[in-house]
Amino acid sequence: MVTLEDFHSDDPIAWCPGCGNFSILKALKKALVDIQQPPNELIIVSGIGQAPKTPHYLRCNCFNGLHGRTLPVATGIKLANHKLTVLAQGGDGDGYGEGGNHFLHAMRRNINITYLVHNNQVYGLTKGQASPTSEYGFVTKTTPRGARNPAFNPLLLAIACDCSFVARGFAGEIEHLAALIKKGIQHKGFALIDILQPCVSFNRVNTFKWYSDRVYKIDVNSQYDAADRINAFEKAQEWGDKIPIGVFYRIQRPTLEDQIPAIAEKPLVAQQTDPAVFSELLETFK
Amino acid sequence: MDISIRIGGEAGQGIQSISSIIARTFVRHDFYVFINQDFASRIRGGHNFDQVRISNAPVHAAADKIQILVALDKETTRRDIDCLADNGILLFDGDGIGFTSENPNHLSIPFAQIASEVGKSKIMINSVATGAAIALTDFELRQVLDCLQEQFQQKGPETVENNQKSATAGYDFVRQNLKEKPPFRVPPAKSVRQKMLLTGSQAIALGAMASGLKFYSGYPMSPATPIMEFISSQAATYNIILEQAEDEIAAINMVIGANFAGARAMTATSGGGFCLMVEALSLAGMTETPAVIVVAQRPGPSTGLPTRTEQGDLNFVMHAGHGDFPRAILAPGYPEQALCLMSKAFNLADKYQTPVIVLGDQHFNDAYFTVDELNLRDITIDRGHILTDQDLPTPQAYERYAPSESGISSRILPGHTKAVLYADSDEHTQEGHITESATVRNQMVRKRMQKLKGLRREIGPPEIYPSGEAELVLLGWGSTHGVIKEAVNKLNQNGIVAQMVHYSELFPFNPDHIAIAALTKAKIIAVENNYLGQFAEFFSKSTGLSVDQKILKYDGRPFTSHEIVEQVKDVI
Numbered sequence A: 001m002v003t004l005e006d007f008h009s010d011d012p013i014a015w016c017p018g019c020g021n022f023s024i025l026k027a028l029k030k031a032l033v034d035i036q037q038p039p040n041e042l043i044i045v046s047g048i049g050q051a052p053k054t055p056h057y058l059r060c061n062c063f064n065g066l067h068g069r070t071l072p073v074a075t076g077i078k079l080a081n082h083k084l085t086v087l088a089q090g091g092d093g094d095g096y097g098e099g100g101n102h103f104l105h106a107m108r109r110n111i112n113i114t115y116l117v118h119n120n121q122v123y124g125l126t127k128g129q130a131s132p133t134s135e136y137g138f139v140t141k142t143t144p145r146g147a148r149n150p151a152f153n154p155l156l157l158a159i160a161c162d163c164s165f166v167a168r169g170f171a172g173e174i175e176h177l178a179a180l181i182k183k184g185i186q187h188k189g190f191a192l193i194d195i196l197q198p199c200v201s202f203n204r205v206n207t208f209k210w211y212s213d214r215v216y217k218i219d220v221n222s223q224y225d226a227a228d229r230i231n232a233f234e235k236a237q238e239w240g241d242k243i244p245i246g247v248f249y250r251i252q253r254p255t256l257e258d259q260i261p262a263i264a265e266k267p268l269v270a271q272q273t274d275p276a277v278f279s280e281l282l283e284t285f286k
Numbered sequence B: 001m002d003i004s005i006r007i008g009g010e011a012g013q014g015i016q017s018i019s020s021i022i023a024r025t026f027v028r029h030d031f032y033v034f035i036n037q038d039f040a041s042r043i044r045g046g047h048n049f050d051q052v053r054i055s056n057a058p059v060h061a062a063a064d065k066i067q068i069l070v071a072l073d074k075e076t077t078r079r080d081i082d083c084l085a086d087n088g089i090l091l092f093d094g095d096g097i098g099f100t101s102e103n104p105n106h107l108s109i110p111f112a113q114i115a116s117e118v119g120k121s122k123i124m125i126n127s128v129a130t131g132a133a134i135a136l137t138d139f140e141l142r143q144v145l146d147c148l149q150e151q152f153q154q155k156g157p158e159t160v161e162n163n164q165k166s167a168t169a170g171y172d173f174v175r176q177n178l179k180e181k182p183p184f185r186v187p188p189a190k191s192v193r194q195k196m197l198l199t200g201s202q203a204i205a206l207g208a209m210a211s212g213l214k215f216y217s218g219y220p221m222s223p224a225t226p227i228m229e230f231i232s233s234q235a236a237t238y239n240i241i242l243e244q245a246e247d248e249i250a251a252i253n254m255v256i257g258a259n260f261a262g263a264r265a266m267t268a269t270s271g272g273g274f275c276l277m278v279e280a281l282s283l284a285g286m287t288e289t290p291a292v293i294v295v296a297q298r299p300g301p302s303t304g305l306p307t308r309t310e311q312g313d314l315n316f317v318m319h320a321g322h323g324d325f326p327r328a329i330l331a332p333g334y335p336e337q338a339l340c341l342m343s344k345a346f347n348l349a350d351k352y353q354t355p356v357i358v359l360g361d362q363h364f365n366d367a368y369f370t371v372d373e374l375n376l377r378d379i380t381i382d383r384g385h386i387l388t389d390q391d392l393p394t395p396q397a398y399e400r401y402a403p404s405e406s407g408i409s410s411r412i413l414p415g416h417t418k419a420v421l422y423a424d425s426d427e428h429t430q431e432g433h434i435t436e437s438a439t440v441r442n443q444m445v446r447k448r449m450q451k452l453k454g455l456r457r458e459i460g461p462p463e464i465y466p467s468g469e470a471e472l473v474l475l476g477w478g479s480t481h482g483v484i485k486e487a488v489n490k491l492n493q494n495g496i497v498a499q500m501v502h503y504s505e506l507f508p509f510n511p512d513h514i515a516i517a518a519l520t521k522a523k524i525i526a527v528e529n530n531y532l533g534q535f536a537e538f539f540s541k542s543t544g545l546s547v548d549q550k551i552l553k554y555d556g557r558p559f560t561s562h563e564i565v566e567q568v569k570d571v572i
């Protein structure tokens, strides 16, 4: 039996009191217990920012790499040992700014990784500059007259890339978020979970109250069909007085790992090489 | 015997199909062949050539003068005729390329007409030319026909026949129209099929695969791409995953991920791609993750000369990355060495849990070498300190960055049944958690840098040829091995007592190997394909010896031994 205690970490938490990340950590642990995920077989790869500190606050394997480079590291790990449960975790700047190109291609690959983006619509760790998801007009030290560009919509892009699982959660809805994370991990393929995360220090606009007043669940008491891409495109464009959360889009398509015969029997890490087997190949040069 | 055949023409004319048939024919008959490829960065047109050198002794460099020039276009006659030796012969299709000559050594052959009539297609020009060139060596035609048979077998009997007929017609044409006996005789020989003909890239890839490479990720960039393509062609047979990354940043980060998870992984790129990898290089240093990176150099800065050669990235790879962390740099000079050094690169990376860079360049990577044997027994696999499930009998708190005398901490791989691990790019504690403690910071910097001491001891000696002491030393590294050796032989034959000191294991510099006292008396001339004499500067700094002269070349072309000999004569 995997319990909450199994995920306990002694590393002291460095987030501001009241930060939305605490709730996300709670939801993540809950999801992991719900699916009975052994900590040893879990690895969380993260970037740099406030969100990427999360894996230190759990007992599991952790690779806390570079800002923006979460997904390629996670991809390398998953391909080397696809028996591991691989989560990637980062902020909006990390994933949608610095790591934007990797985001596109991880979705195309449909590698079986669950990607949690703590989207606080601001750069937290570097103390409050505009991020790709900052709303139009959002005032920061780098945008004193308000952000000049419209906010990047990760869900819309993900659906366009045919990302096989596209969801949005909210740090203020822990149970719902835990269920999303659980579904994301259980989904076979690349799962994006964009998580609305209040930053109490640098985002005074998109606060807990602001989000709470607006979010509604598309997967509770509704006829929403997540397999319908057109529908998903429409839903993903809703933002303002009402903000949908839940699974927007979910399809089944072959994962990257499924298409590689080299690991059909066992993961790469379990395969040994005998240099002598290459003598046959040497003959072809004669 | 030492004959060089140059085939020149536009990209897309099939220069390589001619050079490879000629090369294979002779390698299979126990000759040594070396091909250097000189091509422009374009798919069609431009001036390009392959130069095939055939000898009965090992050859590792291009010759200055060629005996046979096959001109597939007019530009080749204009540019390359001066390279012909005094009695050299030019083969060309006068009508086809619009070139005429009164010179009795310039033999016009209607390549196109023969190809259409005998081979039923103009594509057969290459086989006509191959046959014609072979006729000038007086080598048996039969052997070429056998090679063509093997080459085109898969395309069906008709293709084989058309190629063979075309080659025969080209061969016969030369025999009938050449006034004198073929001037460059290659003695008849038995087919033994023992020697191998392969490129530097293939040797690097073979070395990596035989050393247990399981994962390759890369982004195409000349001259590194052939490594990726060769591994890709073998991936299914040898259970290797090859993932083409979206950019070089992704490539190296994937490689770090795969190595972290426990699979041997590498990437290859050229200088520009390596620029993008640099942040992750220091990530590997900080997280103490093994990584093998091949940097196939080409002339920079920036896009430079994409398809040409230079040794200009030594300073860059030596200093790349922010902060202090250990690394090793190796640079093979010939294929047998590439095989061993790839094995060494993976072993050092695993043992010292840090990045290892292997420097190639366009000349080394694209040239074809003949080797007597690649010995797979030269390859050892040492995965370093990895604790298995049995090594940790009970569930426990494992420390990824535990201190040790060597600076090396035992790894576990994620998925270990008894423990979990934390790795971090931030400064971290022994457990791998983020820290800002000044004390821990000092400990960790020293721990990482301590590994440099062990690494230094692993670095092997330079090759000294011929052995003994000499008054004149030609100092080189990496791909210039063959040409410097040849130059040294020539100098010695000319009564100038000279010696090659060639480095293939460059960094960290191991001064124990070099008899500094002996070298103090010698005149040292550095030979390098770059502007600054990058290795010479590093060598001087590391040994305290001064390098007296530098022979430097940075026009994107490799040295010839003649060039080196002449320049040595100028400066001594």
Ligand SMILES: Cc1ncc(C[n+]2csc(CCOP(=O)(O)OP(=O)(O)O)c2C)c(N)n1
Binding pocket: A048, A049, A050, A051, A052, A067, A090, A091, A092, A093, A094, A095, A118, A120, A122, A123, A124, A125, A126, A131
């Ligand atoms: C290559 C690089 N550029 C910049 C930084 C500085 N940096 C660290 S975190 C960060 C942005 C953090 O914002 P986000 O990813 O949204 O994470 P948050 O802190 O908001 O959770 C930046 C710019 C860095 N560490 N590395």
Ligand code: SF4
Binding pocket: A014, A015, A016, A018, A019, A020, A021, A050, A120, A124, A125, A198, A199, A200, A201, A202
């Ligand atoms: S700055 Fe914002 S995101 Fe970072 S810990 Fe504080 S509240 Fe959380």
Ligand SMILES: [Mg+2]
Binding pocket: A049, A091, A092, A093, A118, A119, A120, A121, A122, A123, A124, A131
């Ligand atoms: Mg943020």
